[in-house]
Amino acid sequence: MxxxxxxxxxxxxxxxxxxxxxxxxxxxxxxxxxxxxxxxxxxxxxxxxxxxxxxxxxxxxxxxxxxxxxxxxxxxxxxxxxxxxxxxxxxxxxxxxxxxxxxxxxxxxxxxxxxxxxxxxxxxxxxNCSTILLLLAIAPLRRLGSFGVVADTYQAVSGAGRAGLDALVREREGGGFEAGNPFPFPIEGNLFPLIGDVGEDGVTTEERKMVDESRKILDWPDLRVHTTCVRVPVERCHSIAVTLSFDAPAPLEEAASLLREAAGVVFAADPSEPPTPGPLARTHPVHVGRLRAAGERVLQLWVVGDQILKGxxxxxxxxxxxxxxx
Ligand SMILES: NC(=O)c1ccc[n+]([C@@H]2O[C@H](COP(=O)([O-])OP(=O)(O)OC[C@H]3O[C@@H](n4cnc5c(N)ncnc54)[C@H](OP(=O)(O)O)[C@@H]3O)[C@@H](O)[C@H]2O)c1
Structure with a gap:
Protein backbone atom coordinates (compact mmCIF):
# COMPACT_ATOMS: atom_id res chain seq x y z
CA MET A 1 0.00 0.00 0.00
CA ASN A 128 -4.70 28.16 -8.41
CA CYS A 129 -8.09 27.67 -6.71
CA SER A 130 -10.09 30.22 -8.78
CA THR A 131 -8.53 28.87 -11.96
CA ILE A 132 -9.67 25.31 -11.21
CA LEU A 133 -13.24 26.46 -10.53
CA LEU A 134 -13.34 28.67 -13.64
CA LEU A 135 -11.93 26.03 -15.98
CA LEU A 136 -14.25 23.26 -14.85
CA ALA A 137 -17.13 25.50 -15.93
CA ILE A 138 -15.73 26.86 -19.20
CA ALA A 139 -13.61 24.01 -20.60
CA PRO A 140 -16.71 22.05 -21.73
CA LEU A 141 -17.92 25.14 -23.65
CA ARG A 142 -14.90 25.03 -25.98
CA ARG A 143 -16.96 22.60 -28.06
CA LEU A 144 -19.04 25.63 -29.10
CA GLY A 145 -15.97 27.35 -30.57
CA SER A 146 -13.18 29.73 -29.64
CA PHE A 147 -13.83 32.43 -27.01
CA GLY A 148 -12.32 35.17 -24.89
CA VAL A 149 -13.01 35.25 -21.15
CA VAL A 150 -13.81 37.97 -18.64
CA ALA A 151 -13.89 36.44 -15.14
CA ASP A 152 -14.40 38.51 -12.00
CA THR A 153 -13.97 36.65 -8.74
CA TYR A 154 -15.52 37.01 -5.29
CA GLN A 155 -13.01 35.17 -3.12
CA ALA A 156 -13.56 33.84 0.40
CA VAL A 157 -11.24 34.80 3.25
CA SER A 158 -10.14 31.19 3.81
CA GLY A 159 -8.35 31.47 0.47
CA ALA A 160 -5.70 33.16 2.61
CA GLY A 161 -5.57 30.20 5.01
CA ARG A 162 -6.29 30.16 8.73
CA ALA A 163 -4.94 33.67 9.14
CA GLY A 164 -7.56 34.94 6.67
CA LEU A 165 -10.41 33.22 8.49
CA ASP A 166 -9.10 34.47 11.84
CA ALA A 167 -9.01 38.07 10.53
CA LEU A 168 -12.69 37.96 9.51
CA VAL A 169 -13.81 36.34 12.77
CA ARG A 170 -11.78 38.81 14.86
CA GLU A 171 -13.25 41.82 13.05
CA ARG A 172 -16.79 40.37 13.29
CA GLU A 173 -16.36 40.03 17.02
CA GLY A 174 -15.43 43.70 17.29
CA GLY A 175 -11.66 43.42 17.06
CA GLY A 176 -10.03 46.05 14.88
CA PHE A 177 -7.97 45.72 11.74
CA GLU A 178 -4.61 44.44 12.89
CA ALA A 179 -1.34 44.92 11.10
CA GLY A 180 0.13 41.53 10.27
CA ASN A 181 -3.11 39.94 9.17
CA PRO A 182 -2.96 38.69 5.57
CA PHE A 183 -5.22 41.43 4.16
CA PRO A 184 -4.36 45.01 3.13
CA PHE A 185 -7.75 46.42 4.30
CA PRO A 186 -10.43 45.54 6.85
CA ILE A 187 -12.60 42.72 5.48
CA GLU A 188 -15.72 42.73 7.71
CA GLY A 189 -18.37 44.87 6.01
CA ASN A 190 -15.92 45.50 3.19
CA LEU A 191 -14.38 44.01 0.07
CA PHE A 192 -11.31 44.88 -1.95
CA PRO A 193 -10.04 44.21 -5.48
CA LEU A 194 -6.50 43.44 -4.36
CA ILE A 195 -5.38 39.82 -3.90
CA GLY A 196 -1.62 39.34 -3.95
CA ASP A 197 0.88 41.92 -5.12
CA VAL A 198 0.33 44.44 -7.91
CA GLY A 199 2.73 44.16 -10.85
CA GLU A 200 4.09 47.01 -12.97
CA ASP A 201 1.19 46.50 -15.39
CA GLY A 202 -1.35 46.99 -12.57
CA VAL A 203 -2.38 43.32 -12.64
CA THR A 204 -2.24 41.43 -9.32
CA THR A 205 -0.41 38.14 -8.85
CA GLU A 206 -3.75 36.36 -8.31
CA GLU A 207 -5.11 37.77 -11.59
CA ARG A 208 -1.89 36.88 -13.41
CA LYS A 209 -2.15 33.27 -12.13
CA MET A 210 -5.65 32.94 -13.60
CA VAL A 211 -4.43 34.11 -17.01
CA ASP A 212 -1.20 32.12 -17.20
CA GLU A 213 -2.49 28.93 -15.61
CA SER A 214 -5.67 28.85 -17.74
CA ARG A 215 -3.54 29.03 -20.88
CA LYS A 216 -1.25 26.22 -19.69
CA ILE A 217 -4.00 23.85 -18.51
CA LEU A 218 -6.13 24.31 -21.62
CA ASP A 219 -3.01 24.22 -23.82
CA TRP A 220 -4.33 27.43 -25.38
CA PRO A 221 -1.39 29.92 -25.32
CA ASP A 222 -3.27 32.86 -26.85
CA LEU A 223 -6.47 32.46 -24.83
CA ARG A 224 -7.75 35.95 -23.94
CA VAL A 225 -8.49 36.11 -20.18
CA HIS A 226 -9.26 39.32 -18.27
CA THR A 227 -9.94 39.09 -14.56
CA THR A 228 -10.50 41.24 -11.51
CA CYS A 229 -9.99 39.26 -8.29
CA VAL A 230 -11.92 40.56 -5.29
CA ARG A 231 -11.74 39.46 -1.64
CA VAL A 232 -15.18 39.35 0.03
CA PRO A 233 -16.25 38.71 3.64
CA VAL A 234 -17.39 35.13 2.99
CA GLU A 235 -15.77 32.34 5.00
CA ARG A 236 -15.59 29.68 2.36
CA CYS A 237 -16.31 29.11 -1.39
CA HIS A 238 -15.16 31.38 -4.19
CA SER A 239 -17.69 32.72 -6.73
CA ILE A 240 -16.92 33.92 -10.26
CA ALA A 241 -18.97 36.03 -12.71
CA VAL A 242 -17.94 34.89 -16.20
CA THR A 243 -18.55 36.42 -19.63
CA LEU A 244 -17.47 34.43 -22.69
CA SER A 245 -17.26 36.23 -26.05
CA PHE A 246 -17.30 33.67 -28.85
CA ASP A 247 -15.88 34.13 -32.35
CA ALA A 248 -19.06 32.55 -33.81
CA PRO A 249 -22.68 32.05 -32.62
CA ALA A 250 -22.87 29.98 -29.40
CA PRO A 251 -26.39 28.63 -28.86
CA LEU A 252 -27.63 28.86 -25.28
CA GLU A 253 -29.36 25.47 -25.34
CA GLU A 254 -26.18 23.72 -26.49
CA ALA A 255 -24.22 25.42 -23.71
CA ALA A 256 -26.81 24.28 -21.16
CA SER A 257 -26.62 20.73 -22.40
CA LEU A 258 -22.78 20.70 -22.28
CA LEU A 259 -22.86 22.01 -18.70
CA ARG A 260 -25.46 19.43 -17.68
CA GLU A 261 -23.11 16.67 -18.84
CA ALA A 262 -19.82 18.21 -17.68
CA ALA A 263 -17.72 16.15 -15.26
CA GLY A 264 -17.46 17.70 -11.79
CA VAL A 265 -20.15 20.31 -12.52
CA VAL A 266 -23.67 20.72 -11.12
CA PHE A 267 -25.71 22.91 -13.43
CA ALA A 268 -28.50 25.01 -11.88
CA ALA A 269 -30.84 25.48 -14.85
CA ASP A 270 -33.30 27.78 -13.05
CA PRO A 271 -31.83 31.31 -13.26
CA SER A 272 -33.89 32.39 -10.26
CA GLU A 273 -32.06 29.85 -8.08
CA PRO A 274 -28.36 30.64 -8.55
CA PRO A 275 -25.74 28.81 -6.51
CA THR A 276 -24.48 30.87 -3.54
CA PRO A 277 -21.36 30.27 -1.47
CA GLY A 278 -22.80 29.92 2.07
CA PRO A 279 -24.76 26.67 1.65
CA LEU A 280 -22.26 25.18 -0.81
CA ALA A 281 -19.32 25.12 1.61
CA ARG A 282 -17.87 21.58 1.86
CA THR A 283 -19.46 20.36 -1.38
CA HIS A 284 -17.25 18.71 -3.99
CA PRO A 285 -18.55 19.81 -7.42
CA VAL A 286 -18.39 23.21 -9.03
CA HIS A 287 -21.85 24.78 -9.27
CA VAL A 288 -22.83 26.76 -12.36
CA GLY A 289 -25.94 28.91 -12.75
CA ARG A 290 -27.37 32.13 -14.24
CA LEU A 291 -26.48 30.90 -17.74
CA ARG A 292 -27.73 33.48 -20.21
CA ALA A 293 -27.02 34.85 -23.67
CA ALA A 294 -26.25 38.48 -24.50
CA GLY A 295 -26.67 38.38 -28.24
CA GLU A 296 -25.66 35.42 -30.42
CA ARG A 297 -22.00 35.29 -29.48
CA VAL A 298 -21.89 36.09 -25.78
CA LEU A 299 -22.69 33.73 -22.91
CA GLN A 300 -22.65 34.68 -19.24
CA LEU A 301 -22.57 32.39 -16.23
CA TRP A 302 -22.03 32.32 -12.50
CA VAL A 303 -19.71 29.78 -10.88
CA VAL A 304 -19.39 28.78 -7.20
CA GLY A 305 -17.08 26.19 -5.69
CA ASP A 306 -15.43 25.26 -2.41
CA GLN A 307 -11.92 26.55 -3.03
CA ILE A 308 -10.40 24.53 -0.16
CA LEU A 309 -11.84 21.32 -1.61
CA LYS A 310 -12.04 21.33 -5.43
CA GLY A 311 -9.77 24.40 -5.51
N1 LIG B 1 -6.74 28.05 1.48
C1 LIG B 1 -7.07 27.89 0.20
O1 LIG B 1 -8.23 28.10 -0.20
C2 LIG B 1 -6.04 27.45 -0.79
C3 LIG B 1 -6.48 27.14 -2.09
C4 LIG B 1 -5.54 26.74 -3.05
C5 LIG B 1 -4.19 26.65 -2.70
N2 LIG B 1 -3.81 26.97 -1.43
C6 LIG B 1 -2.38 26.85 -1.12
O2 LIG B 1 -2.21 25.78 -0.21
C7 LIG B 1 -1.13 26.06 0.69
C8 LIG B 1 -1.64 25.98 2.13
O3 LIG B 1 -2.68 26.92 2.31
P1 LIG B 1 -3.57 26.94 3.64
O4 LIG B 1 -4.73 27.79 3.31
O5 LIG B 1 -3.78 25.56 4.16
O6 LIG B 1 -2.60 27.72 4.64
P2 LIG B 1 -2.62 27.74 6.24
O7 LIG B 1 -3.96 27.46 6.77
O8 LIG B 1 -1.96 29.01 6.61
O9 LIG B 1 -1.65 26.52 6.63
C9 LIG B 1 -0.27 26.55 6.34
C10 LIG B 1 0.37 25.23 6.74
O10 LIG B 1 1.73 25.26 6.34
C11 LIG B 1 2.53 24.79 7.42
N3 LIG B 1 3.86 25.39 7.39
C12 LIG B 1 4.18 26.71 7.42
N4 LIG B 1 5.53 26.85 7.42
C13 LIG B 1 6.05 25.61 7.37
C14 LIG B 1 7.38 25.09 7.36
N5 LIG B 1 8.44 25.89 7.38
N6 LIG B 1 7.55 23.75 7.32
C15 LIG B 1 6.47 22.92 7.31
N7 LIG B 1 5.20 23.34 7.34
C16 LIG B 1 5.00 24.67 7.36
C17 LIG B 1 1.76 25.22 8.65
O11 LIG B 1 2.17 24.39 9.72
P3 LIG B 1 2.59 25.02 11.16
O12 LIG B 1 1.31 25.35 11.83
O13 LIG B 1 3.36 23.93 11.78
O14 LIG B 1 3.45 26.24 10.87
C18 LIG B 1 0.33 24.94 8.22
O15 LIG B 1 0.01 23.59 8.43
C19 LIG B 1 -0.61 27.45 0.28
O16 LIG B 1 0.46 27.30 -0.63
C20 LIG B 1 -1.80 28.08 -0.43
O17 LIG B 1 -1.43 29.06 -1.35
C21 LIG B 1 -4.70 27.35 -0.47
Whole structure:
Protein backbone atom coordinates (compact mmCIF):
# COMPACT_ATOMS: atom_id res chain seq x y z
CA MET A 1 0.00 0.00 0.00
CA UNK A 2 1.39 3.44 -0.89
CA UNK A 3 2.42 5.76 1.91
CA UNK A 4 1.17 9.34 1.65
CA UNK A 5 2.75 12.34 3.39
CA UNK A 6 1.04 15.68 4.02
CA UNK A 7 3.28 18.73 4.40
CA UNK A 8 1.28 21.51 6.08
CA UNK A 9 -1.11 19.09 7.80
CA UNK A 10 -2.38 21.57 10.39
CA UNK A 11 -3.55 24.19 7.86
CA UNK A 12 -6.89 24.82 6.14
CA UNK A 13 -5.96 22.67 3.14
CA UNK A 14 -4.07 20.11 5.24
CA UNK A 15 -7.07 19.31 7.43
CA UNK A 16 -9.19 18.65 4.33
CA UNK A 17 -6.46 16.45 2.85
CA UNK A 18 -6.53 14.31 6.00
CA UNK A 19 -10.31 14.11 5.88
CA UNK A 20 -10.40 13.10 2.20
CA UNK A 21 -7.71 10.45 2.72
CA UNK A 22 -9.79 8.80 5.47
CA UNK A 23 -12.21 7.52 2.83
CA UNK A 24 -9.72 7.17 -0.05
CA UNK A 25 -8.01 3.95 -1.14
CA UNK A 26 -4.82 5.91 -0.46
CA UNK A 27 -5.74 6.06 3.22
CA UNK A 28 -5.36 2.33 3.91
CA UNK A 29 -1.96 3.15 5.37
CA UNK A 30 -2.13 6.16 7.76
CA UNK A 31 -0.46 9.22 6.23
CA UNK A 32 2.68 10.80 7.67
CA UNK A 33 2.08 14.41 8.71
CA UNK A 34 4.66 17.20 8.55
CA UNK A 35 4.68 20.78 9.77
CA UNK A 36 6.95 23.46 11.14
CA UNK A 37 8.19 23.59 14.73
CA UNK A 38 4.89 25.38 15.56
CA UNK A 39 2.73 22.27 15.09
CA UNK A 40 5.36 19.50 15.30
CA UNK A 41 4.65 17.11 18.19
CA UNK A 42 0.93 17.86 18.29
CA UNK A 43 -1.47 15.23 17.04
CA UNK A 44 -4.47 15.17 14.73
CA UNK A 45 -7.24 12.55 14.65
CA UNK A 46 -7.09 9.92 11.92
CA UNK A 47 -9.69 7.12 12.10
CA UNK A 48 -10.64 4.28 14.46
CA UNK A 49 -9.44 6.37 17.40
CA UNK A 50 -5.91 6.65 16.00
CA UNK A 51 -4.07 9.95 16.49
CA UNK A 52 -1.28 10.99 14.11
CA UNK A 53 1.64 13.01 15.44
CA UNK A 54 2.98 15.83 13.24
CA UNK A 55 6.67 15.46 12.41
CA UNK A 56 8.88 18.50 12.04
CA UNK A 57 10.16 19.18 8.54
CA UNK A 58 13.84 19.76 9.11
CA UNK A 59 17.15 18.66 7.68
CA UNK A 60 17.18 15.44 9.70
CA UNK A 61 13.65 14.39 8.62
CA UNK A 62 13.49 10.86 7.20
CA UNK A 63 11.80 11.10 3.78
CA UNK A 64 12.35 7.47 2.81
CA UNK A 65 9.32 5.35 2.00
CA UNK A 66 6.99 8.23 1.03
CA UNK A 67 5.25 7.39 -2.27
CA UNK A 68 3.04 10.48 -2.61
CA UNK A 69 3.67 13.80 -0.85
CA UNK A 70 0.80 16.29 -0.74
CA UNK A 71 2.23 19.77 -0.13
CA UNK A 72 0.01 22.46 1.40
CA UNK A 73 2.38 24.79 3.23
CA UNK A 74 3.79 27.72 1.23
CA UNK A 75 5.68 28.45 -1.96
CA UNK A 76 8.93 28.77 -0.01
CA UNK A 77 8.44 25.40 1.71
CA UNK A 78 7.58 23.74 -1.61
CA UNK A 79 10.58 25.25 -3.38
CA UNK A 80 12.91 23.87 -0.71
CA UNK A 81 11.28 20.55 0.09
CA UNK A 82 9.35 19.30 -2.96
CA UNK A 83 12.58 18.50 -4.88
CA UNK A 84 13.93 16.73 -1.79
CA UNK A 85 10.86 14.49 -1.48
CA UNK A 86 10.99 13.81 -5.24
CA UNK A 87 14.69 12.92 -5.00
CA UNK A 88 13.80 10.46 -2.23
CA UNK A 89 11.37 8.72 -4.63
CA UNK A 90 8.03 10.46 -4.02
CA UNK A 91 5.54 11.96 -6.46
CA UNK A 92 4.85 15.42 -5.02
CA UNK A 93 1.47 17.06 -5.60
CA UNK A 94 1.98 20.71 -4.75
CA UNK A 95 -0.76 23.17 -3.81
CA UNK A 96 1.51 26.21 -3.87
CA UNK A 97 2.28 28.32 -6.93
CA UNK A 98 6.01 27.48 -6.81
CA UNK A 99 6.18 25.13 -9.82
CA UNK A 100 2.93 25.78 -11.69
CA UNK A 101 4.46 27.55 -14.68
CA UNK A 102 7.56 25.35 -14.88
CA UNK A 103 7.32 23.80 -18.37
CA UNK A 104 8.62 20.49 -16.98
CA UNK A 105 5.85 20.29 -14.34
CA UNK A 106 2.32 19.16 -15.28
CA UNK A 107 -0.43 21.50 -14.03
CA UNK A 108 -3.42 19.25 -13.61
CA UNK A 109 -7.19 19.40 -13.27
CA UNK A 110 -8.13 15.69 -13.55
CA UNK A 111 -11.37 16.32 -15.49
CA UNK A 112 -9.44 18.36 -18.10
CA UNK A 113 -5.88 17.02 -18.46
CA UNK A 114 -5.63 14.06 -16.07
CA UNK A 115 -3.78 12.16 -18.80
CA UNK A 116 -0.64 14.10 -17.75
CA UNK A 117 -0.45 12.22 -14.43
CA UNK A 118 2.34 9.62 -14.48
CA UNK A 119 3.38 7.17 -11.80
CA UNK A 120 6.94 8.35 -11.42
CA UNK A 121 8.89 10.43 -8.89
CA UNK A 122 8.67 14.15 -9.60
CA UNK A 123 6.40 17.14 -9.08
CA UNK A 124 2.82 17.69 -10.24
CA UNK A 125 1.32 21.13 -9.60
CA UNK A 126 -2.21 21.74 -8.37
CA UNK A 127 -3.54 24.93 -10.03
CA ASN A 128 -4.70 28.16 -8.41
CA CYS A 129 -8.09 27.67 -6.71
CA SER A 130 -10.09 30.22 -8.78
CA THR A 131 -8.53 28.87 -11.96
CA ILE A 132 -9.67 25.31 -11.21
CA LEU A 133 -13.24 26.46 -10.53
CA LEU A 134 -13.34 28.67 -13.64
CA LEU A 135 -11.93 26.03 -15.98
CA LEU A 136 -14.25 23.26 -14.85
CA ALA A 137 -17.13 25.50 -15.93
CA ILE A 138 -15.73 26.86 -19.20
CA ALA A 139 -13.61 24.01 -20.60
CA PRO A 140 -16.71 22.05 -21.73
CA LEU A 141 -17.92 25.14 -23.65
CA ARG A 142 -14.90 25.03 -25.98
CA ARG A 143 -16.96 22.60 -28.06
CA LEU A 144 -19.04 25.63 -29.10
CA GLY A 145 -15.97 27.35 -30.57
CA SER A 146 -13.18 29.73 -29.64
CA PHE A 147 -13.83 32.43 -27.01
CA GLY A 148 -12.32 35.17 -24.89
CA VAL A 149 -13.01 35.25 -21.15
CA VAL A 150 -13.81 37.97 -18.64
CA ALA A 151 -13.89 36.44 -15.14
CA ASP A 152 -14.40 38.51 -12.00
CA THR A 153 -13.97 36.65 -8.74
CA TYR A 154 -15.52 37.01 -5.29
CA GLN A 155 -13.01 35.17 -3.12
CA ALA A 156 -13.56 33.84 0.40
CA VAL A 157 -11.24 34.80 3.25
CA SER A 158 -10.14 31.19 3.81
CA GLY A 159 -8.35 31.47 0.47
CA ALA A 160 -5.70 33.16 2.61
CA GLY A 161 -5.57 30.20 5.01
CA ARG A 162 -6.29 30.16 8.73
CA ALA A 163 -4.94 33.67 9.14
CA GLY A 164 -7.56 34.94 6.67
CA LEU A 165 -10.41 33.22 8.49
CA ASP A 166 -9.10 34.47 11.84
CA ALA A 167 -9.01 38.07 10.53
CA LEU A 168 -12.69 37.96 9.51
CA VAL A 169 -13.81 36.34 12.77
CA ARG A 170 -11.78 38.81 14.86
CA GLU A 171 -13.25 41.82 13.05
CA ARG A 172 -16.79 40.37 13.29
CA GLU A 173 -16.36 40.03 17.02
CA GLY A 174 -15.43 43.70 17.29
CA GLY A 175 -11.66 43.42 17.06
CA GLY A 176 -10.03 46.05 14.88
CA PHE A 177 -7.97 45.72 11.74
CA GLU A 178 -4.61 44.44 12.89
CA ALA A 179 -1.34 44.92 11.10
CA GLY A 180 0.13 41.53 10.27
CA ASN A 181 -3.11 39.94 9.17
CA PRO A 182 -2.96 38.69 5.57
CA PHE A 183 -5.22 41.43 4.16
CA PRO A 184 -4.36 45.01 3.13
CA PHE A 185 -7.75 46.42 4.30
CA PRO A 186 -10.43 45.54 6.85
CA ILE A 187 -12.60 42.72 5.48
CA GLU A 188 -15.72 42.73 7.71
CA GLY A 189 -18.37 44.87 6.01
CA ASN A 190 -15.92 45.50 3.19
CA LEU A 191 -14.38 44.01 0.07
CA PHE A 192 -11.31 44.88 -1.95
CA PRO A 193 -10.04 44.21 -5.48
CA LEU A 194 -6.50 43.44 -4.36
CA ILE A 195 -5.38 39.82 -3.90
CA GLY A 196 -1.62 39.34 -3.95
CA ASP A 197 0.88 41.92 -5.12
CA VAL A 198 0.33 44.44 -7.91
CA GLY A 199 2.73 44.16 -10.85
CA GLU A 200 4.09 47.01 -12.97
CA ASP A 201 1.19 46.50 -15.39
CA GLY A 202 -1.35 46.99 -12.57
CA VAL A 203 -2.38 43.32 -12.64
CA THR A 204 -2.24 41.43 -9.32
CA THR A 205 -0.41 38.14 -8.85
CA GLU A 206 -3.75 36.36 -8.31
CA GLU A 207 -5.11 37.77 -11.59
CA ARG A 208 -1.89 36.88 -13.41
CA LYS A 209 -2.15 33.27 -12.13
CA MET A 210 -5.65 32.94 -13.60
CA VAL A 211 -4.43 34.11 -17.01
CA ASP A 212 -1.20 32.12 -17.20
CA GLU A 213 -2.49 28.93 -15.61
CA SER A 214 -5.67 28.85 -17.74
CA ARG A 215 -3.54 29.03 -20.88
CA LYS A 216 -1.25 26.22 -19.69
CA ILE A 217 -4.00 23.85 -18.51
CA LEU A 218 -6.13 24.31 -21.62
CA ASP A 219 -3.01 24.22 -23.82
CA TRP A 220 -4.33 27.43 -25.38
CA PRO A 221 -1.39 29.92 -25.32
CA ASP A 222 -3.27 32.86 -26.85
CA LEU A 223 -6.47 32.46 -24.83
CA ARG A 224 -7.75 35.95 -23.94
CA VAL A 225 -8.49 36.11 -20.18
CA HIS A 226 -9.26 39.32 -18.27
CA THR A 227 -9.94 39.09 -14.56
CA THR A 228 -10.50 41.24 -11.51
CA CYS A 229 -9.99 39.26 -8.29
CA VAL A 230 -11.92 40.56 -5.29
CA ARG A 231 -11.74 39.46 -1.64
CA VAL A 232 -15.18 39.35 0.03
CA PRO A 233 -16.25 38.71 3.64
CA VAL A 234 -17.39 35.13 2.99
CA GLU A 235 -15.77 32.34 5.00
CA ARG A 236 -15.59 29.68 2.36
CA CYS A 237 -16.31 29.11 -1.39
CA HIS A 238 -15.16 31.38 -4.19
CA SER A 239 -17.69 32.72 -6.73
CA ILE A 240 -16.92 33.92 -10.26
CA ALA A 241 -18.97 36.03 -12.71
CA VAL A 242 -17.94 34.89 -16.20
CA THR A 243 -18.55 36.42 -19.63
CA LEU A 244 -17.47 34.43 -22.69
CA SER A 245 -17.26 36.23 -26.05
CA PHE A 246 -17.30 33.67 -28.85
CA ASP A 247 -15.88 34.13 -32.35
CA ALA A 248 -19.06 32.55 -33.81
CA PRO A 249 -22.68 32.05 -32.62
CA ALA A 250 -22.87 29.98 -29.40
CA PRO A 251 -26.39 28.63 -28.86
CA LEU A 252 -27.63 28.86 -25.28
CA GLU A 253 -29.36 25.47 -25.34
CA GLU A 254 -26.18 23.72 -26.49
CA ALA A 255 -24.22 25.42 -23.71
CA ALA A 256 -26.81 24.28 -21.16
CA SER A 257 -26.62 20.73 -22.40
CA LEU A 258 -22.78 20.70 -22.28
CA LEU A 259 -22.86 22.01 -18.70
CA ARG A 260 -25.46 19.43 -17.68
CA GLU A 261 -23.11 16.67 -18.84
CA ALA A 262 -19.82 18.21 -17.68
CA ALA A 263 -17.72 16.15 -15.26
CA GLY A 264 -17.46 17.70 -11.79
CA VAL A 265 -20.15 20.31 -12.52
CA VAL A 266 -23.67 20.72 -11.12
CA PHE A 267 -25.71 22.91 -13.43
CA ALA A 268 -28.50 25.01 -11.88
CA ALA A 269 -30.84 25.48 -14.85
CA ASP A 270 -33.30 27.78 -13.05
CA PRO A 271 -31.83 31.31 -13.26
CA SER A 272 -33.89 32.39 -10.26
CA GLU A 273 -32.06 29.85 -8.08
CA PRO A 274 -28.36 30.64 -8.55
CA PRO A 275 -25.74 28.81 -6.51
CA THR A 276 -24.48 30.87 -3.54
CA PRO A 277 -21.36 30.27 -1.47
CA GLY A 278 -22.80 29.92 2.07
CA PRO A 279 -24.76 26.67 1.65
CA LEU A 280 -22.26 25.18 -0.81
CA ALA A 281 -19.32 25.12 1.61
CA ARG A 282 -17.87 21.58 1.86
CA THR A 283 -19.46 20.36 -1.38
CA HIS A 284 -17.25 18.71 -3.99
CA PRO A 285 -18.55 19.81 -7.42
CA VAL A 286 -18.39 23.21 -9.03
CA HIS A 287 -21.85 24.78 -9.27
CA VAL A 288 -22.83 26.76 -12.36
CA GLY A 289 -25.94 28.91 -12.75
CA ARG A 290 -27.37 32.13 -14.24
CA LEU A 291 -26.48 30.90 -17.74
CA ARG A 292 -27.73 33.48 -20.21
CA ALA A 293 -27.02 34.85 -23.67
CA ALA A 294 -26.25 38.48 -24.50
CA GLY A 295 -26.67 38.38 -28.24
CA GLU A 296 -25.66 35.42 -30.42
CA ARG A 297 -22.00 35.29 -29.48
CA VAL A 298 -21.89 36.09 -25.78
CA LEU A 299 -22.69 33.73 -22.91
CA GLN A 300 -22.65 34.68 -19.24
CA LEU A 301 -22.57 32.39 -16.23
CA TRP A 302 -22.03 32.32 -12.50
CA VAL A 303 -19.71 29.78 -10.88
CA VAL A 304 -19.39 28.78 -7.20
CA GLY A 305 -17.08 26.19 -5.69
CA ASP A 306 -15.43 25.26 -2.41
CA GLN A 307 -11.92 26.55 -3.03
CA ILE A 308 -10.40 24.53 -0.16
CA LEU A 309 -11.84 21.32 -1.61
CA LYS A 310 -12.04 21.33 -5.43
CA GLY A 311 -9.77 24.40 -5.51
CA UNK A 312 -7.06 22.63 -3.51
CA UNK A 313 -7.35 19.47 -1.35
CA UNK A 314 -9.91 17.53 -3.41
CA UNK A 315 -8.17 18.25 -6.71
CA UNK A 316 -4.86 17.09 -5.15
CA UNK A 317 -6.37 13.85 -3.82
CA UNK A 318 -8.04 13.20 -7.19
CA UNK A 319 -4.60 13.57 -8.83
CA UNK A 320 -3.15 11.16 -6.25
CA UNK A 321 -5.93 8.67 -6.95
CA UNK A 322 -5.17 8.89 -10.69
CA UNK A 323 -1.48 8.31 -9.85
CA UNK A 324 -2.52 5.13 -8.03
CA UNK A 325 -4.23 3.73 -11.12
CA UNK A 326 -1.25 4.34 -13.43
N1 LIG B 1 -6.74 28.05 1.48
C1 LIG B 1 -7.07 27.89 0.20
O1 LIG B 1 -8.23 28.10 -0.20
C2 LIG B 1 -6.04 27.45 -0.79
C3 LIG B 1 -6.48 27.14 -2.09
C4 LIG B 1 -5.54 26.74 -3.05
C5 LIG B 1 -4.19 26.65 -2.70
N2 LIG B 1 -3.81 26.97 -1.43
C6 LIG B 1 -2.38 26.85 -1.12
O2 LIG B 1 -2.21 25.78 -0.21
C7 LIG B 1 -1.13 26.06 0.69
C8 LIG B 1 -1.64 25.98 2.13
O3 LIG B 1 -2.68 26.92 2.31
P1 LIG B 1 -3.57 26.94 3.64
O4 LIG B 1 -4.73 27.79 3.31
O5 LIG B 1 -3.78 25.56 4.16
O6 LIG B 1 -2.60 27.72 4.64
P2 LIG B 1 -2.62 27.74 6.24
O7 LIG B 1 -3.96 27.46 6.77
O8 LIG B 1 -1.96 29.01 6.61
O9 LIG B 1 -1.65 26.52 6.63
C9 LIG B 1 -0.27 26.55 6.34
C10 LIG B 1 0.37 25.23 6.74
O10 LIG B 1 1.73 25.26 6.34
C11 LIG B 1 2.53 24.79 7.42
N3 LIG B 1 3.86 25.39 7.39
C12 LIG B 1 4.18 26.71 7.42
N4 LIG B 1 5.53 26.85 7.42
C13 LIG B 1 6.05 25.61 7.37
C14 LIG B 1 7.38 25.09 7.36
N5 LIG B 1 8.44 25.89 7.38
N6 LIG B 1 7.55 23.75 7.32
C15 LIG B 1 6.47 22.92 7.31
N7 LIG B 1 5.20 23.34 7.34
C16 LIG B 1 5.00 24.67 7.36
C17 LIG B 1 1.76 25.22 8.65
O11 LIG B 1 2.17 24.39 9.72
P3 LIG B 1 2.59 25.02 11.16
O12 LIG B 1 1.31 25.35 11.83
O13 LIG B 1 3.36 23.93 11.78
O14 LIG B 1 3.45 26.24 10.87
C18 LIG B 1 0.33 24.94 8.22
O15 LIG B 1 0.01 23.59 8.43
C19 LIG B 1 -0.61 27.45 0.28
O16 LIG B 1 0.46 27.30 -0.63
C20 LIG B 1 -1.80 28.08 -0.43
O17 LIG B 1 -1.43 29.06 -1.35
C21 LIG B 1 -4.70 27.35 -0.47
Missing amino acids: PTVAIVGASGCVGEELIDLLRSSPLGETPPRLFGSSRSAGSSLPWKDGVELVIEELHDGADLAGVDVALFSASGAVSREWAPRFAAAGATVIDNSSAFRLDPAVPLVVPEINGDLVKREPGIIANP AALNAVQIAELWRTR
